[in-house]
Amino acid sequence: xxxxxxxxxxxxxxxxxxxxxxxxxxxxxxxxxxxxxxxxxxxxxxxxxxxxxxxxxxxxxxxxxxxxxxxxxxxxxxxxxxxxxxxxxxxxxxxxxxxxxxxxxxxxxxxxxxxxxxxxxxxxxxxxxxxxxxxxxxxxxxxxxxxxxxxxxxxxxxxxxxxxxxxxxxxxxxxxxxxxxxxxxxxxxxxxxxxxxxxxxxxxxxxxxxxxxxxxxxxxxxxxxxxxxxxxxxxxxxxxxxxxxxxxxxxxxxxxxxxxxxxxxxxxxxxxxxxxxxxxxxxxxxxxxxxxxxxxxxxxxxxxxxxxxxx
Amino acid sequence: xxxxxxxxxxxxxxxxxxxxxxxxxxxxxxxxxxxxxxxxxxxxxxxxxxxxxxxxxxxxxxxxxxxxxxxxxxxxxxxxxxxxxxxxxxxxxxxxxxxxxxxxxxxxxxxxxxxxxxxxxxxxxxxxxxxxxxxxxxxxxxxxxxxxxxxxxxxxxxxxxxxxxxxxxxxxxxxxxxxxxxxxxxxxxxxxxxxxxxxxxxxxxxxxxxxxxxxxxxxxxxx
Numbered sequence: 059x060x061x062x063x064x065x066x067x068x069x070x071x072x073x074x075x076x077x078x079x080x081x082x083x084x085x086x087x088x089x090x091x092x093x094x095x096x097x098x099x100x101x102x103x104x105x106x107x108x109x110x111x112x113x114x115x116x117x118x119x120x121x122x123x124x125x126x127x128x129x130x131x132x133x134x135x136x137x138x139x140x141x142x143x144x145x146x147x148x149x150x151x152x153x154x155x156x157x158x159x160x161x162x163x164x165x166x167x168x169x170x171x172x173x174x175x176x177x178x179x180x181x182x183x184x185x186x187x188x189x190x191x192x193x194x195x196x197x198x199x200x201x202x203x204x205x206x207x208x209x210x211x212x213x214x215x216x217x218x219x220x221x222x223x224x225x226x227x228x229x230x231x232x233x234x235x236x237x238x239x240x241x242x243x244x245x246x247x248x249x250x251x252x253x254x255x256x257x258x259x260x261x262x263x264x265x266x267x268x269x270x271x272x273x274x275x276x277x278x279x280x281x282x283x284x285x286x287x288x289x290x291x292x293x294x295x296x297x298x299x300x301x302x303x304x305x306x307x308x309x310x311x312x313x314x315x316x317x318x319x320x321x322x323x324x325x326x327x328x329x330x331x332x333x334x335x336x337x338x339x340x341x342x343x344x345x346x347x348x349x350x351x352x353x354x355x356x357x358x359x360x361x362x363x364x365x366x367x368x369x
Numbered sequence: 370x371x372x373x374x375x376x377x378x379x380x381x382x383x384x385x386x387x388x389x390x391x392x393x394x395x396x397x398x399x400x401x402x403x404x405x406x407x408x409x410x411x412x413x414x415x416x417x418x419x420x421x422x423x424x425x426x427x428x429x430x431x432x433x434x435x436x437x438x439x440x441x442x443x444x445x446x447x448x449x450x451x452x453x454x455x456x457x458x459x460x461x462x463x464x465x466x467x468x469x470x471x472x473x474x475x476x477x478x479x480x481x482x483x484x485x486x487x488x489x490x491x492x493x494x495x496x497x498x499x500x501x502x503x504x505x506x507x508x509x510x511x512x513x514x515x516x517x518x519x520x521x522x523x524x525x526x527x528x529x530x531x532x533x534x535x536x537x538x539x540x541x542x543x544x545x546x547x548x549x550x551x552x553x554x555x556x557x558x559x560x561x562x563x564x565x566x567x568x569x570x571x572x573x574x575x576x577x578x579x580x581x582x583x584x585x586x587x588x589x590x591x592x
Contacts, residue, residue: 264468267429269457269483269526278481283472 097344104337112338117314118323122342124234125320129299132238136246136295137288143181144250144291145280149259150174184244189304192240196309200228233310234317238299245298246291253287254280286358293354297347320346374441375402376529376561377426382435384421395421399435401579403530403563408556408574411565413581419565420465420534422581426563427532428456440529457483461523465534465565467515469507475518476503482526493521498547512539520548524555531555533564549574 112118151174184192199205213226224230257280265275303321310317312326320343327335382399385392395418403409411419424430426437428444437444440459444452456462461482469478479490491503497517499510507515520536533552537545545568553574556562564575 261468261470264464265470265481266453267456268462268481268522270481274481278473278477279470 100337100341100344104334104341108334108338109341112335112342117318118339120315121318121320121323121339124231124318125300125346128231128234128238128319129296131235132242132299133246133292133296135235135239136243137250137292139243140246140250140291140295141281141284141288143247144252145254145276147174147178147181147247147251148254148257151255181244181247184241185248189241189302190308193237193305193308196233196237196240196305197228200309228309229311229313229317231310231317234306234319237305237309238302240305241302242295242298246295249291249294250284250287253284253291256287257283289354289357293350297350300343300346300350375404376407376440377403377563378436378438379426380436380438382422382425382432382437384418384425384430384432384434396581399579399581403561405529405561406556406559407576408553408562409564409577409579410568410575411563411579411581412567413565415567417581419581422579423462423532423534423563423565427460427462428452429462458526459529461526461528461531463516463519463523463531463533463536465538467519469515469518469522471507474504474506475499475510475521478507478518479522479525482522485525490521490525493525494518496551497521498544513541513544516540517544517548520551524551524560527560530561530563533562535565535567537566537568 150170187195200209209226209228212232213224213230216222216224224232227233227236259280261283262275262279265279266272270278301321302319303325306312306317306319306322307325312318312322314326318326320339323339324336324343327333327339379399379401383397384395386395387393399422401409411422413419421430425432426439428437428439431445436446439455442451442455444455447455470481473481475494476487476490479485479493480487491500494500494503497520499514499517499521502510502514507518510518516536516539520533523533524531531552536548536552540548552562552564556576
């Protein structure tokens with residue numbers, strides 16, 4: 059059909075298409091240029107000798123190790139919470155569940171939807187709260203009788219395991235992990251919820267019809283389908299934990315060789331006027347983040363939008 | 370007719386739906402019984418209601434009228450959890466749309482059925498000529514092969530009743546015969562089979578045939 063159109067119309071359309079794509083690209087390119095410019099400026103500012111002298115510092119090496127370990131533990135804990143919570147939120151909001159409730163009574167469905175929105179909003183609170191507020195809230199929580207009790211029991215547990223250096227939660231390594239987990243888990247839950255929402259629940263319903271238990275339908279049918287989302291949630295939680303600063307500053311402190319992680323190394327160096335050291339520590343953070351993001355992209359390559367389609 | 374207590378009793382079953390304000394009767398006054406070891410075929414033209422009848426017998430579609438008793442229980446007066454349990458344990462269903470899970474291999478697909486181990490799943494796949502494809506995925510098979518996987522899944526947990534909706538729909542004559550023989554053997558070994566088919570001569574392998582387009586005749590013949 060288009061071949062029959064007059065040449066002038068085709069030319070005008072091509073010009074408009076070109077303008078459209080150029081305009082769309084310009085906005086994206088601005089932001090991309092900002093990110094690249096920041097990275098280039100960082101790498102230009104700090105040289106290799108700054109980096110090597112930073113890495114020679116035992117306290118910095120400790121903060122790197124603590125960052126790697128605490129981020130991994132926080133990300134695993136986040137997944138532990140995010141997979142079941144994301145699955146529940148996705149399936150409770152599914153069309154089949156809404157229809158089933160609607161058959162019982164419209165009032166019941168409305169109440170259920172309100173409850174779901176409320177829980178959903180609560181789970182988003184750590185994302186929207188200022189990081190310092192998360193830290194203060196955690197600190198206050200561990201000043202309550204229940205918090206103090208848990209703090210004390212945790213100290214005793216670590217002592218019984220031979221880790222006498224960890225005397226509780228607040229201002230100790232567990233506080234670093236808890237502060238990272240509190241924020242990272244919210245992102246992981248959101249990712250897992252979106253993952254399960256995108257997975258067609260029909261294979262699970264078929265499995266239930268054929269005699270699978272709810273656990274089997276979840277573990278044999280839903281979970282294998284969600285592995286890309288699980289990798290993405292883990293990465294997001296890990297990267298988020300790596301960049302966490304505010305809650306750690308308040309709840310775990312910045313004690314060197316004790317609760318210092320990479321983000322606090324940047325802060326401490328900056329605070330003591332060592333800008334080159336701060337930038338070098340930032341570059342380690344940037345490098346780790348880039349490595350994790352590239353690994354995630356490689357691991358989750360080849361995703362198909364037709365995965366949930368039944369044959 | 371067998372003297373044994375019937376496994377499935379369908380009594381005055383009718384189903385209708387509304388289409389643009391008009392009531393459409395899929396079938397009416399459908400009555401028959403299936404005893405253990407019986408192989409029953411449902412015959413009828415496309416759109417005559419074979420799948421609807423089978424879904425109702427499988428406890429997955431509430432009929433508009435009549436009752437379905439399975440092992441003495443009125444399926445649609447039971448709580449849905451009880452009905453689900455009966456269906457899961459005692460009924461094997463081969464859907465016309467197969468409903469295989471695309472990202473699970475054949476063994477895992479068959480294992481979805483209640484209490485089926487990997488070795489049992491593989492045995493059934495082997496009996497249906499797919500022994501060398503257990504680790505394959507549904508997308509790697511032809512439609513006919515997928516139909517056999519769906520049959521293995523419907524039969525592997527050895528239910529009292531296997532309901533198969535057009536299990537030979539896309540099979541060549543050799544594979545159709547293989548499927549019929551498996552179902553026939555299953556019925557001879559104590560199970561019952563209710564199968565929708567488009568085959569011209571279902572009486573050749575079935576104990577009796579329900580012609581869904583001529584239900585009055587069926588009632589006179591069966592009861």
